[in-house]
Amino acid sequence: MDPEELIEDFEMLGDWEERYRYLIELGSQLPPLSDEERTEENKVRGCMSQVWLVPENGSEAQLRFRGDSDAHIVRGLIALLRMLMSERDAAEVRDMDIGDIFSRLGLENQITANRRNGFYAMVQRIKQLAEERAAS
Numbered sequence: 001m002d003p004e005e006l007i008e009d010f011e012m013l014g015d016w017e018e019r020y021r022y023l024i025e026l027g028s029q030l031p032p033l034s035d036e037e038r039t040e041e042n043k044v045r046g047c048m049s050q051v052w053l054v055p056e057n058g059s060e061a062q063l064r065f066r067g068d069s070d071a072h073i074v075r076g077l078i079a080l081l082r083m084l085m086s087e088r089d090a091a092e093v094r095d096m097d098i099g100d101i102f103s104r105l106g107l108e109n110q111i112t113a114n115r116r117n118g119f120y121a122m123v124q125r126i127k128q129l130a131e132e133r134a135a136s
Contacts, residue, residue: 001083003101010105019106020073027075030082033068046121048114049074053122055129061089063130067122073111077119080105085126090134098123 013019033042037054044051049071056064064086067078084101085093102108102119111119 003084003096003104006080006083007101007104016106016110019110023076023080024072025076026079026083027069027072027077030068030075030079031066033066037066038068044118044122044125046124047074047118049118051078051118051122053078053125053129055133061134062087063090063093063126063133065126065129073115074118077115078122081122081126085123085130088130090130093127093130 010019010022013022033052033054038050038052042052042054044053047069049069051067051069051074053065053067056066065082067075067082069075069078081098084098085096088096098120107119108116
């Protein structure tokens with residue numbers, strides 16, 4: 001998804017209660033991970049919640065991933081990251097200014113510092129997965 005489309009969607013929602021509901025709704029649509037995928041290797045370090053990101057097989061050049069968390073808002077953040085970063089090549093993922101997008105979505109000021117740190121830990125893991133995909 002184009003970041004501008006996502007930003008426009010968020011701007012149409014109005015207040016933060018609506019935006020939180022939207023995030024939770026996005027997260028509820030994520031396909032669940034199997035118990036076998038919830039491994040230490042797939043676990044994201046730096047998150048207060050339990051978070052797993054799993055690379056999927058796809059085109060050789062593009063990263064595709066799935067994710068899950070035990071926290072509803074974090075599941076929504078994973079869904080946002082999938083919309084923005086999945087099915088892109090490593091250079092696009094590396095060059096994407098997620099901090100700017102995060103700020104323009106208004107999330108910078110609306111989620112806790114711990115959640116924000118976890119969000120950026122997920123971004124770093126996704127960038128690492130993209131680089132690994134490009135190197136293989």
